[in-house]
Amino acid sequence: MKTQFKIEEQKHKADLCIIGGGLSGTxxxxxxxxxxAKVVLIQDRPVxxxxxxxxxxxxxxxxxxKYDRETGVLAEFEEEHIYRNPTLAPTLWDSVLFGKVKAEKNITLLLNCSCMEAEATDTRITAIRAWQLTTYTRHTVEASYFADCSxxxxxxxxxxxxxxxxxEDKAETGETIAKERSDACTMGMSLLVQARETDAPVPFTPPEWAYVYETDADFAVLPGADVKYSTFRDHKIGTSGCNLWWIELGGDRDSLHxxxxxxxxxxxxxxxxxxxxxxxxxxxxxxWELEWVGFLPGKRESTRFEGAHMLTQQEIEAGGCFADVIAYGGWPMDDHNPKGFYANTxxxxxxxxxxxxxxxxxxxxxxxxxxxxNLFFAGRNISATHAAMSSTRVMxxxxxxxxxxxxAAAICVREGILPRDVxxxxxxxxxxxxxDDGIFLPGVPRRIxxxxxxxxxNLTAEQAALLFNGIERPRSDEEQNMLVLPMGAKVEFTLERPEEIQALRLLFDRDYSRQSITxxxxxxxxxxxxxxxxxxxPAKVPATLVKAFRVWLDGRLFYETDNNYYSLIKLPIHTAARTATVEFLETWGAEDVHLFACDIR
Structure with a gap:
């Protein structure tokens, strides 16, 4: 029998410690x-x-x-999700992210773990301490760099x-949509519900403590409002209907405490x-049957860090033409009322x-x-004004x-430098x-x-100019930036003499129209x-993705697959060869092969 008890202690050393396992942190x-980089990822939730x-x-x-959809690792997640989970069960989405992280040997994942303390000077963080509820364990993480993605x-x-x-107020930022006077208000948090249509009537008895709304006028028709404003309380749910986002509160309170x-x-x-x-x-x-009610509201805004640059409304409206552009946005500045559900005029x-x-x-x-x-951050807490983050906050x-x-952190680790040095x-x-990771950057082409x-x-001059232009997605209906080849076509690279080929990179068409997916x-x-x-x-793998292809080196088969469902392929080769050939055998339904990139390095 065990009669002596103690809290467990674990210590970790890492290159990078990330706090927060949302999409940005993951x-x-x-x-x-x-x-x-050796990474410790701390997430205070079980998923x-x-x-x-x-x-x-x-x-x-x-x-x-239309052609601005986010890609990179997010696309990798979605492509795995569609292939493994065509009925889109939410818990299986969790498993996609979990599986990707657990498969990475350089990541130590600490779930159900909350950051509680930090060791820091005025200019540098040296360690954090976290509490893991499920194991009654205190974790101490020492790292060269820290990232707050919480x-x-x-x-x-x-x-x-x-x-x-x-x-912020207008006097500080010069933003036309800023408040006349600064205040402590934020956007609120929403609590979602999920329902399913059945083939027979389903009764519903609310809990006795639920509020009662007898008519739409109690919440949907805003007194004195134009008709257009009533759509903000749309409750026509359905497969392509409203998600009741407006069940929102907390912006006029403290969104944390x-x-x-x-x-x-x-x-x-x-x-x-x-x-x-x-x-x-x-x-x-x-x-319709109520299947699920969220007990954890989704937050839009709380604390924002001050960085080397603070993004503003004016910069967004001007198109964000920065020499150091590293990402892009495109959601409106969607400024939710702090009163949320109780906004009523x-x-x-x-x-x-x-x-x-x-x-x-x-x-x-x-x-x-x-x-x-040595502090990074990403997500809704980046360095941006309230007005700007009302756009950048979306996932x-x-x-x-x-x-x-x-x-950026990987560069810092490799070079032993600080974030500002990047x-x-x-x-x-x-x-x-x-x-190279498949992300589009406005105004910056990828170097071939x-x-x-x-x-x-074996390409014509016109084909080569299109395939190697460094722009790897459509920019308009006319400017598609992809090479279209018949099924069974090959792209061949021939060198004067054998050279070490480190990798092959392919980028297929993930169907920006999304019509073949759902x-x-x-x-x-x-x-x-x-x-x-x-x-x-149910969702389907994009018809435009290449499903089967082969790679030949000097006439010998090096790699083949008949079940690819990813748009971005980085195939390690590490072999000396004079010729490399990629043969495209089958798509997931399209008649032709659509290529945004095919190159060797």
């Missing part, structure tokens, strides 16, 4: 680890993904442009890192709204959409601290920022790393490897489901 960890995890179920959203900015509370909370109280209030509202949809008025949802609406160009560039300077020399954009953080000496390398330019190909309008933006009607159609 992608940062994978990116840095794949480039050789990865943050707001898009099965615990919250907010849809991933990003740039609005969303709430925990290291702003535990270190001297400069940060801010609330809305009042979070538990706000959760309780949101639950009363959420059950009351579902009771209204089911039982009060003819909404046509008799056959025509001039006090739940959200105001201020236009933003798509895409606009985001600079590297928003990702590292102005006063803590597609945060994913690109996380990948930039991971690539800005002065390695920004070109960082941009090319982003591009020297070995590819050195080799002769007919469901909402899921064409990103393949996640929430409310599901009987019209739901």
């Amino acid at each position: 992608i940062a960890a994978l990116t840095a680890a794949r480039k050789g 990865l993904g943050g707001n898009c995890s099965s615990e919250i179920r907010m849809w991933v959203r990003g740039a609005k442009g 969303g709430d900015g925990i290291l702003a509370f535990l270190t001297p890192a400069k940060a801010r909370h609330g809305r 009042d979070a538990e109280e706000m959760r309780d209030e949101l639950l009363k509202i959420a059950f009351g709204i579902w009771d209204h949809i089911k039982n009060r008025g003819d909404h046509g949802f008799a056959n 025509a001039t006090d609406t739940p959200s105001i959409l201020h236009p933003a160009p798509s895409p606009y560039g985001i600079p590297y300077g928003v990702l590292y601290s102005k006063n803590i020399e 597609g954009t945060c994913s690109l920022l996380g990948q930039a953080l991971g690539n 800005a002065t000496s390695f920004i070109d390398e960082l941009q090319q790393a982003q591009l 490897p020297a070995l590819t330019k050195k080799a002769k190909t 007919p469901n309008r909402k899921m064409q933006i990103f393949t996640q489901k929430l409310n599901v009607g009987r019209d739901f159609v």
Whole structure:
């Protein structure tokens, strides 16, 4: 029998310690680890993904442009998700992220683990301490670099890192959509529900503590509002319907310290709204069943760090033409009312959409601290004004920022330099790393490897100019930037003499129209489901992706697959050869092969 008890202690040493396992933190960890950095990833929830995890179920959203969809590791996640989970079960999405992280030998993953303390001077963090609830273990992590991807900015509370909370005034920022006076208000947090259409009526009895909304006027028709404002309280759920995002509170309170109280209030509202949809008025949802209610609200805004650069409304509206561009946005400046559900007049609406160009560039300077020399951050807590972060906060954009953080940290680890040194000496390398990882950067083409330019190909001059132009996605319906080849075609590289070929890089068409993936309008933006009607159609691997291909070196078969479902392929070769040939055998349905990149290095 055990009669003596003690708290376990574990110590870790890493190159990079990342706090927060949402999309930005998870992608940062994978990116840095794949480039050789030893990473500890600390996540205070049992699953990865943050707001898009099965615990919250907010849809991933990003740039609005038809051809501006976010790629990189986020695309890798989605492609795995579609292949493994065509019915889009939320918990299987969790497993995709978990599996990717656990497969990476350079990552130590600590789930259910909360950062509690930090050791820091005025200019540098040396260690953090975290508590893992499930194992009653204290973890101490010493690292050369730290990254706060927590969303709430925990290291702003535990270190001297400069940060801010609330809305700036016009006098400080010069922003036209800023407030006349600064305040401590933020955007609120939303609590989602998930329902499913069945083939028979399903009764619903609300808990006695739920609020009662007898008519739409109790929450949907804003007094004195134009008709257009009532759409902000749309409750026509369905496969491509509203996700009830407007069940939102907390922006006029403290989005951190009042979070538990706000959760309780949101639950009363959420059950009351579902009771209204089911039982009060003819909404046509008799056959719908409430399958899931979130108990963890998804936050939009809390603490923001101050970095080397602070992104503003004016810079977004001007297109973000930065020399150190490392990511892009394209969601409107979607400024949610701090009052959330209780905003109730025509001039006090739940959200105001201020236009933003798509895409606009985001600079590297928003990702590292102005006063803590080894601190990165990515996600909704980057260095941006309240107005600017109302656009950058969406998860597609945060994913690109996380990948930039991971690539920058890997450079720092390799060179033994500080984040600010990347800005002065390695920004070109960082941009090319982003591009090589399949991410688009406005105004920055990918450099074609020297070995590819050195080799002769079997392509015509026109084909080669298209394939090697460094722009690896369509930019308009007319400017597709892809080489279209017949099935069975080959791309051949011939060198004057055998040389070491390190890798082959391929980029296939992931169907930017999304038409071959799903007919469901909402899921064409990103393949996640929430409310599901009987019209739901399982997702399919994009028809335009190449499914089967072979690689030959000097006439000998080096690699083949008949079940590829990824758009970006980086195939290690590490073999000396004079010729390299890629043969494209089959797609997932398209008649032709669509190539954005095919090169050797």
